[in-house]
Amino acid sequence: MNLQLINPFELQFPTEMEDWLEDSNCKTVRFNPFGTMLAIAGTEGRCSILDFDTRSVLRDLRGHQATVTSVSWSKNGRCLLSTGSDGQCIYWDLLPGEARHEFAVDSGAVLTGVAHPRNSHLFAVCPQAETPFLVDIRDDQLRRIPLNLVYTPASPGEYTKFAKINDCTLDDQRVDLGKHAFATLNFDRSGKRLFLGTTKGLLIIYHLRKAVVETVLSITNSSIRHIRFSRRGTDLLVNSADRSIRLYIYDSGDKQRRVLKRNYRQLQRAQVKAEVDGQQSAEEVAESLRHTGPTLTFIHKYLDQVNRVQWNECCFTSDGEHVIGGSAHKAEHNIYVWDKNATNLEKMLTGPREQLLDLTWHPFRPIAVSVSVFGNIYIWGGKHREDWRNWNAFAPDFKELEQNVEYVEREDEFDLTVDDQVIQHNQVTKRKAPTAETEADEDIDVTTIERFNPFNDSDFSDDSIGSGDEDPMETARAQSPSPFSIPGLCGDNDEREEEVMFLPIKLTPPLARTRGDDSVNDGDADRMPSGSVNSVSDRHSRDDEPFTEEDDDEIVTVDSSTTATPLLRTAVPSRSSSVAPHVHGNGYLAPAVGYFDAEGKRQAHTMEDVDAGGHKRPRM
Known part of the structure; x- marks a missing residue:
């Protein structure tokens, strides 16, 4: 949790119940020092550790044989102290989920136990019929607090500060502690002093290092049930059995x-x-x-003026500005919130008709957790309202909904349109005609290189439609190099590249054969070098051989012995076409005109051997 995201101007106390957990055996709950985990314990002697954010069980600790009376966290949040009515005190290590230290009290039940706020190896335990004692798990020793050794007439100096506060004589405050049983205890914020409450209403402040009692204060004639400090440690709440919660300002005198x-x-x-x-x-x-010690200044007493009920629990809010009290009414689950400075009642949280047993407050957030007599755990928090104006990621037309609204889509909202589809087969994206608005927003692709396809029918392609001024072949050369580029046809010293030009004809697999040793016609001797390339049309016209299917697999090649002309592969049209290419000596392909004679043989001649009327011209 990021504490910087908490709004400092929101209410620091809950306003409504936001969640509840069902556990029929729960009797007490406590937050860890960081507010991330919640320890719950109940009647079956079982302690459970919950992740407060996900509400999931992290550890399930079983060791007590009777009801668990109290739980307390260590400073680092790794250890948990649990006390039970069977006299067992177990100090749990939550990382492995095992008991680090365990001991039993002979006198019977243990009322409460508190871990030291500074030392993770030290804690205090308050038995029901014995004096409290300190436990240090490092040396496994129980150190009982020698309270009855201090209050003797030989040491009246211990009462000086107390008599000055209450304007009473020393003789009135000398009491026999042997007749008093202890009901609760708690450490102050520094951990130097231990506060103990008796069943006769005495509040005793015991200094741990000096092992002396510094102050004794008579709070009331009834039993003291709870002693709670604020987070800063300067305010003290004392809950007694006389149906009132008293607020004191604590000064340690250090x-x-x-x-x-x-x-x-x-x-x-x-x-x-x-x-x-x-x-x-x-x-x-x-x-x-010698007479300087801690002082307690009484501020106010909180009580229910109408019902006059007792309080099962009391605590401070996380900021220490409000006092919280849990009512002990048998048929109500009420939580009272008072302003500490104005002493007025600001809020009363009302839950189900179940008695409240325990109450704890989140260490940082305005969240409270209460336990009912049926074991249900209720989580109280504020009403979360997100101000969408603080979120810049939303669209300007974003609207905040107070409740769930069924969305009705438009008739054509989810219809697929042809203009928005991308034809993957041809890698062509059909878009709408650009307008003045869309041209400004359209992204221009300057990285993709589109290869030119010489066999593409430009008459039916929208992409090839231009202004009409540019040359198609010049555009093709600029876009990509032609796959039919033939370097060196004009000579070894000529570095220019000539491109093979085709007429728009239907292409089939090549029809040619290799003839490196055939002779050349007399009419073509001045245009073709000997042994270079022989066209299929000349071969058929010269030999009068019928056109067979074996010619489909033959390929025209160039004799490897000639160095002046490189290898040339040319495609020959199918039988149904009357035009066949003819290779000239200058490297260009000239079209050829073919026909079938009366015997059904295919005859082919170049354009130079046919006159304007299409008749064969006799060769010279």
């Missing part, structure tokens, strides 16, 4: 202690006395430093 320590070192080095220059002495600064 900044003040750092200032006092710096002043104490300076005074100790300079040895400045208060009666000399009017400043504090080193002893006074040390006394102030």
Whole structure:
């Protein structure tokens, strides 16, 4: 998820239910620190890890024999702590899906367990009938919190700061913690202190490194059920059994202690006395430093003025500007949203007629997940409206639809037209006649080279229709080299290339034969070199041989002994044609006129042997 794409001006709390998941055994849910996965646990002792985006199950963890009471994520999101009513505490490694550490509590059920926000190897557990203890999985030791060793008359200094806040004497705040059972606990944002709530309404702040109790605050006479911090760690919510949620501003006092320590070192080095220059002495600064500790300032109390119901869960929104409370009404599934600063009720989310058991908030987005008494998981979010004006990829005439509309196509919308089809066989695209509008948008192909086909009938081709001024042969030479180019016919020193010209006749397979040693007619002696090329027409006219089918497979070739004339292959027309080519000595083919005599023999003569009337001219 890209946090930069989130609109900062939209509401930071959900407005409606957008999805729900059915799981009859679910009792508690928690988001991981990144908001990508959701841990759910229920009555069968099973914990499941869901991908929040795809709603698919990633891991299925089974290890408890009874109901799972709480789940908590580690800082890196790889480990999960689960506690159960059977006294089992399991620290899961989600990558292999196995238990990294597992231990049991002898006293019975474990109410809640919380992983350390900074150290992934440390977590705290609150049993039902014992004092809480810390667990470090690196050395596999249980360190019980020595709360009853601090509250003795010999150490009244621990109550100084607390008495100053509440304007009460020290004697009123000395209580016997042995008569109090612990109900919940939680770490602050830094992880240096552990907040514990008792069944008598006491809030105890315990310093982990010093192993001392810094502050004890009497919240109410009823039990404390939940202790929740905001994401910044400066605000604190306390949910008690007296049907109210209290908001406090928490100050750890670390900044003040750092200032006092710096002043104490300076005074100790300079040895400045208060009666000399009017400043504090080193002893006074040390006394102030000894009594400096965390402070809690009460802000507001949230409650339901109408129904006066208790709250099963409370939390902050992701930005910390709203307070969320889950109602414990047996026949309603209501979520209350208050403004933290204005303390007014802004929204009440109403779900199905099912009691709410647990509630969790997404760490970054305005999304809440609640669990009902029937095990159903409800996902609450905002109403997503896409502003299409922000998308530049849409067409200018794009219209946003509020609901699904059945599209009715036009009568000719999906009809195939001949003008839009491409004839693949001839590689010709038929297009409409260009207009003034289409000529400007038409792309000109300057890369494709079209080869010229000399056998194409240009009379029926639209592509060959031009202005009438250009020469067809010059255009053919410019487009592509002719396949009938015969270099060297005019001599060895002449580098020009002459092209063979044909009359438009119907072509068939070649009819010729090789004759390198035949003699040449007397009339053609001045035009044809000896032994070069003999035309088929001359052979038939000279020998009076009948035209047979064997002539179809013969090819006229040039004798390899002659170096002046290169190899020449020529095509001979079919029998039905009366025109046959004749090869001259200058390299051109002259047309020949043929006819059949009275005996049915084919006779062929060149155009030079026939007069204007078509009669045979006697040779000289």
